[in-house]
Amino acid sequence: MVSPGYTIGSATTTSATPRHQVIAFIGMAVFFLVAPFFIYPVFLMKALCFALFACAFNLLIGYVGLLSFGHAMFLGSAGYISAHAAKVWGFPPELAILSGTATAAALGLISGALAIRRQGIYFAMITLALAQMIYFFCLQAKFTGGEDGIQQVPRGVLFGFIDLRNDLTMYFVVLAIFLAGFLLIFRIIHSPFGQILKAIRENEPRAISLGYKTDHYKLIAFVLSATLAGLAGSTKAIVFQLASLTDVNWPMSGEVVLITLLGGLGTIFGPVVGAFVLISLEHYLAQLGAWVTIVQGIIFVICVLTFRRGIVGEIARLIKRPL
Amino acid sequence: MFDFLGIPPQALFGQLLLGLINGSFYAMLSLGLAVIFGLLNIINFTHGAQYMMGAFGAYFLLQYLGLSYWWALVISPLVVGLTGVIVERLMLKHLYKLDHLYGLLLTFGLALITEGLFRNEFGSSGQPYRIPEQLLGGNNLGFMFLPNYRAWVVVASLTVCLATWYVIERTKLGSYLRAATENPTLVQAFGINVPRMITLTYGFGVALAGFAGVLAAPIYQVAPQMGSNLIIVVFAVVVIGGMGSIMGSILTGFGLGVIEGLTKVFYPEASNTVIFVIMALVLLVKPAGLFGRTT
Numbered sequence: 001m002v003s004p005g006y007t008i009g010s011a012t013t014t015s016a017t018p019r020h021q022v023i024a025f026i027g028m029a030v031f032f033l034v035a036p037f038f039i040y041p042v043f044l045m046k047a048l049c050f051a052l053f054a055c056a057f058n059l060l061i062g063y064v065g066l067l068s069f070g071h072a073m074f075l076g077s078a079g080y081i082s083a084h085a086a087k088v089w090g091f092p093p094e095l096a097i098l099s100g101t102a103t104a105a106a107l108g109l110i111s112g113a114l115a116i117r118r119q120g121i122y123f124a125m126i127t128l129a130l131a132q133m134i135y136f137f138c139l140q141a142k143f144t145g146g147e148d149g150i151q152q153v154p155r156g157v158l159f160g161f162i163d164l165r166n167d168l169t170m171y172f173v174v175l176a177i178f179l180a181g182f183l184l185i186f187r188i189i190h191s192p193f194g195q196i197l198k199a200i201r202e203n204e205p206r207a208i209s210l211g212y213k214t215d216h217y218k219l220i221a222f223v224l225s226a227t228l229a230g231l232a233g234s235t236k237a238i239v240f241q242l243a244s245l246t247d248v249n250w251p252m253s254g255e256v257v258l259i260t261l262l263g264g265l266g267t268i269f270g271p272v273v274g275a276f277v278l279i280s281l282e283h284y285l286a287q288l289g290a291w292v293t294i295v296q297g298i299i300f301v302i303c304v305l306t307f308r309r310g311i312v313g314e315i316a317r318l319i320k321r322p323l
Numbered sequence: 324m325f326d327f328l329g330i331p332p333q334a335l336f337g338q339l340l341l342g343l344i345n346g347s348f349y350a351m352l353s354l355g356l357a358v359i360f361g362l363l364n365i366i367n368f369t370h371g372a373q374y375m376m377g378a379f380g381a382y383f384l385l386q387y388l389g390l391s392y393w394w395a396l397v398i399s400p401l402v403v404g405l406t407g408v409i410v411e412r413l414m415l416k417h418l419y420k421l422d423h424l425y426g427l428l429l430t431f432g433l434a435l436i437t438e439g440l441f442r443n444e445f446g447s448s449g450q451p452y453r454i455p456e457q458l459l460g461g462n463n464l465g466f467m468f469l470p471n472y473r474a475w476v477v478v479a480s481l482t483v484c485l486a487t488w489y490v491i492e493r494t495k496l497g498s499y500l501r502a503a504t505e506n507p508t509l510v511q512a513f514g515i516n517v518p519r520m521i522t523l524t525y526g527f528g529v530a531l532a533g534f535a536g537v538l539a540a541p542i543y544q545v546a547p548q549m550g551s552n553l554i555i556v557v558f559a560v561v562v563i564g565g566m567g568s569i570m571g572s573i574l575t576g577f578g579l580g581v582i583e584g585l586t587k588v589f590y591p592e593a594s595n596t597v598i599f600v601i602m603a604l605v606l607l608v609k610p611a612g613l614f615g616r617t618t
Binding site: 067115117120129132136289292293294296299300303 | 429
């Protein structure tokens with residue numbers, strides 16, 4: 001029944017940074033620099049936060065082959081800590097975001113150490129269950145505000161002189177954070193460390209036989225992914241001045257899977273494209289209530305049955321180069 | 324009457340019974356997941372939605388056709404099982420050659436669609452479903468009051484679980500099934516129609532979820548989201564027990580239900596999370612699960 005015919009995310013394998021990827025990156029950066037003058041910046045910021053979240057998730061599924069079904073716990077808990085730090089402790093935004101991100105890293109270390117003890121489907125179920133545990137914790141803990149969440153978080157003044165209350169200023173800060181996260185992932189993927197991750201994805205027993213401690217590599221990748229997801233969550237909480245249960249609940253974990261699947265698992269630019277497509281779609285469907293869930297489900301089914309490479313994966317196949 | 328650590332016995336046994344009831348559902352659902360996983364290598368994320376469909380099936384049958392609970396107990400699982408067969412034939416069978424994770428993603432998508440459709444139609448509030456007349460009332464056991472319906476749920480669930488165990492572990496059909504789990508190609512070479520067996524197995528596992536849904540209808544409200552939170556707990560149960568053994572799934576399901584019930588008595592704040600904590604501990608001590616085989 002089982003044949004190793006098609007493993008998730010086995011689209012890219014080259015090591016050196018190819019020129020077309022650099023060109024695509026410059027194109028993306030230019031687009032984001034110009035976009036806020038044509039598109040509503042708040043929408044763009046939402047898409048960028050989700051794009052970073054999905055890129056972080058993709059680092060695991062696309063390059064190590066680990067499907068985490070609990071990434072909402074990093075997004076959500078980092079958001080809570082960052083919002084709490086900014087509102088209650090009066091932290092400046094840079095420190096608030098940093099403390100949220102650090103929390104996600106610590107949570108990633110603990111949950112990762114547990115989850116990597118099993119592979120494949122079990123890994124997905126374990127991460128989902130751990131995330132549900134965090135959800136219940138956030139539901140019951142005092143500081144999270146239960147069903148209300150933490151509202152009216154001040155955006156504050158970055159580094160003491162950049163006032164973030166202006167949407168356009170905020171946008172460029174979010175863009176800088178996103179690009180930094182994206183470049184870090186880009187660098188990781190093309191580093192020798194990234195090559196070993198891909199080796200684990202393709203054939204873990206063989207990577208072990210070559211002398212690599214695969215558990216260490218998986219754990220480091222997991223923590224990196226959790227940290228970047230936390231960075232996205234912290235930023236999101238500051239941008240929207242809100243941390244709520246939505247961000248820590250399981251549908252959010254499903255959503256990031258969908259974004260990455262739609263954009264292209266194991267492609268560098270896929271999660272970004274997926275985030276923009278899905279966030280726009282949800283924006284237009286928002287008034288239809290439960291239909292959002294149905295449409296998400298339908299996209300899942302279509303992607304899995306006929307569109308497994310995703311948008312960017314298909315483009316990469318057409319131009320015969322990994323993106 | 325005696326007191327146990329300052330807890331009145333009514334509260335203790337009441338929660339114990341509730342735990343046993345929850346355990347019945349954990350056992351039936353994790354059993355279905357294990358049977359499906361054994362042969363299809365797919366974790367059926369739609370299981371929670373199918374459990375919900377079973378409950379709604381009972382509600383529809385009563386509301387529109389006037390058919391009683393007892394009819395629902397037979398018809399609803401059959402219909403839910405049939406939808407499972409259709410899903411397997413149309414979609415799942417195309418995924419067997421791919422990474423197992425695609426099966427998880429597809430069934431997750433199907434769960435979203437099913438839940439969304441029901442929520443569109445019925446909103447988030449639950450529909451009440453009354454306990455059948457024959458099972459109204461209860462008995463006073465001296466130390467606690469035992470409602471008849473709750474006793475029935477535990478007995479029915481145990482019966483179904485043990486019957487499933489018997490069929491799989493002790494009959495010829497079950498031996499085919501176990502053989503196909505080990506080596507489908509070889510079993511097919513012996514002239515057994517393995518694809519049909521896979522379809523029917525999925526249908527059976529799904530019908531089991533539907534049956535659990537009908538049992539649940541009079542206890543919990545019939546609501547679109549009744550399955551989605553349950554299924555995540557059941558996943559944790561499956562990780563704790565390991566999916567290698569049928570009896571293991573049953574024992575883990577009931578055992579964890581009882582532990583959860585006891586937690587509600589002694590430390591209610593942790594009752595939502597205790598199963599996840601146990602999962603974390605089991606992963607530390609015995610990563611393959613209590614009854615699992617290391618793979």
